[in-house]
Amino acid sequence: MRPATTNVKTLKIDGRDLSGRQEETILEVARQNGIFIPRLCEMEGLTDVGACRMCLVEIKGQNRLLPACVTAVEEGMEVTTDSERLQNYRRMILELLFTERNHVCSVCVSNGHCEMQMLAQRLGITHVHFPYRYPKEEVDASHDRFVIDHNRCILCTRCVRVCDEIEGAHTWDITGRGIDAQVITDLNEPWGSSETCTGCGKCVHVCPTGALFEKGRSVAEMLKRRQFLPYLTMMREENE
Amino acid sequence: MITLTSLPLAEADQEFLDKVIAQRGGRPGALLGILGKAQDHQPRKFLPRETLEYIAAKTDTPLARIFSVVTFYALFNLEPQGKNTICICRGTACHTRGSRELLESLMFKLGFHDPDDEMADKISLNTNDGKYTIRTVACFGQCALAPVVEVNHEVYGHMNEQTLQRELEHLGRETAKK
Ligand code: SF4
Ligand code: SF4
Ligand code: FES
Ligand code: FES
Numbered sequence: 001m002r003p004a005t006t007n008v009k010t011l012k013i014d015g016r017d018l019s020g021r022q023e024e025t026i027l028e029v030a031r032q033n034g035i036f037i038p039r040l041c042e043m044e045g046l047t048d049v050g051a052c053r054m055c056l057v058e059i060k061g062q063n064r065l066l067p068a069c070v071t072a073v074e075e076g077m078e079v080t081t082d083s084e085r086l087q088n089y090r091r092m093i094l095e096l097l098f099t100e101r102n103h104v105c106s107v108c109v110s111n112g113h114c115e116m117q118m119l120a121q122r123l124g125i126t127h128v129h130f131p132y133r134y135p136k137e138e139v140d141a142s143h144d145r146f147v148i149d150h151n152r153c154i155l156c157t158r159c160v161r162v163c164d165e166i167e168g169a170h171t172w173d174i175t176g177r178g179i180d181a182q183v184i185t186d187l188n189e190p191w192g193s194s195e196t197c198t199g200c201g202k203c204v205h206v207c208p209t210g211a212l213f214e215k216g217r218s219v220a221e222m223l224k225r226r227q228f229l230p231y232l233t234m235m236r237e238e239n240e
Numbered sequence: 241m242i243t244l245t246s247l248p249l250a251e252a253d254q255e256f257l258d259k260v261i262a263q264r265g266g267r268p269g270a271l272l273g274i275l276g277k278a279q280d281h282q283p284r285k286f287l288p289r290e291t292l293e294y295i296a297a298k299t300d301t302p303l304a305r306i307f308s309v310v311t312f313y314a315l316f317n318l319e320p321q322g323k324n325t326i327c328i329c330r331g332t333a334c335h336t337r338g339s340r341e342l343l344e345s346l347m348f349k350l351g352f353h354d355p356d357d358e359m360a361d362k363i364s365l366n367t368n369d370g371k372y373t374i375r376t377v378a379c380f381g382q383c384a385l386a387p388v389v390e391v392n393h394e395v396y397g398h399m400n401e402q403t404l405q406r407e408l409e410h411l412g413r414e415t416a417k418k
Contacts, residue, residue: 160304170302175242175311186303187244187292196303 011077026068026079027055037081038090038119040097040208041156042069045229046165052156053093054119057081065089087123094120095128100179101137102151103209109222110210116154140185142192145215146204148183153211155181159203166232171197202228242311244318247288254294256281261298271301271309275316284320284370314362322366322373324411326391331379333386338400342387345401346374349408371415 007022013030020029025048030037040052050070057068060078065086068079080086097116105111137150157174160183164170171194175184185191204212205224213222260277264270274295279287287310296306310316328343343363350367352374363376380388385397391407
């Protein structure tokens with residue numbers, strides 16, 4: 001049980017009167033109450049980094065849009081999670097993500113199960129208004145059981161965080177900056193020769209796209225299991 | 241893709257690193273300082289794979305984290321640096337006063353022909369004979385002197401091809417003497 005002194009904040013999200021604990025984010029409180037806010041980098045059980053900007057929301061009295069996954073709830077806050085302005089921003093962010101690497105859904109292992117594809121459909125994106133970059137990214141299939149296809153990576157860093165925070169291996173990290181940024185394993189070695197990877201597969205299952213997948217999966221066959229994460233976190237908290 | 245250079249760590253180098261880590265280890269932000277010292281200590285001013293692995297093990301830092309840090313900050317070199325470093329400013333002021341031509345002719349003279357390299361926004365190239373490193377920066381903060389070129393940490397303003405050629409010949413003679 002939480003101590004009775006827990007500070008509770010009351011706020012409005014999309015006109016509904018809600019409450020959350022002071023350390024909770026807008027995204028968490030919205031989720032508990034069945035209000036959908038799009039997200040790509042955020043994931044229950046991992047630290048929040050605010051990397052993708054999909055979760056931008058409007059807050060009354062503030063001109064700036066704020067990322068719901070890293071903004072704590074405040075007393076009297078009035079949040080809007082959906083508006084034309086927000087839809088436009090979200091669409092633009094997604095379109096830019098699609099142009100940055102090579103997302104060819106029709107041949108992707110995650111076709112039909114991809115978080116990015118799902119958000120695009122939800123926002124009614126049928127085509128992209130920016131030129132595609134068509135970079136030549138590598139595919140590393142050196143691991144016994146898993147593959148990373150950098151062409152589909154959106155640099156959300158979920159793999160980096162789950163491997164560090166939950167598995168404790170810290171096999172992944174990000175190299176470079178800006179358009180040159182990439183996820184790497186160890187000292188930028190083939191994943192298969194990594195000394196730190198335990199082969200647990202957590203990174204594969206939290207990856208929102210088809211960038212990380214299991215060997216032997218063909219188009220649309222890569223179903224990701226996410227349930228383990230809240231479960232693991234809950235069990236650990238109980239043991240503390 | 242960036243690859244690391246292999247160079248086994250001598251015992252004396254290990255002792256040096258142990259000392260640096262003992263002085264700084266544990267403090268937040270210590271890693272940057274340790275890596276910086278390690279690079280300064282290396283005669284060719286770079287961080288070989290073995291050095292990174294040693295620092296990772298001794299400071300309990302994940303390998304991937306180390307690689308992330310040394311590729312994020314431009315000050316770290318992963319390849320042995322040339323005996324002479326020529327750094328050409330590619331800032332706006334220097335660009336409008338001809339720094340692209342200076343860079344192109346320098347690269348040509350030192351045997352680099354890849355046009356992709358010329359287009360890159362940050363260049364760090366080493367000649368195979370280990371004599372020269374060519375770099376670019378975004379601005380030296382000396383725009384009034386544009387175009388600016390730094391040769392072995394000395395700043396030359398109003399650089400032109402003739403002066404650069406003369407400098408290059410001078411460096412060639414000096415390096416041959418050593
Ligand atoms: S399989 Fe597990 S240990 Fe290996 S990289 Fe993925 S999360 Fe880390
Ligand atoms: S590999 Fe997947 S989980 Fe990792 S950063 Fe890329 S998209 Fe995110
Ligand atoms: S979900 Fe909030 S920034 Fe990615
Ligand atoms: S642009 Fe070259 S010194 Fe500023």
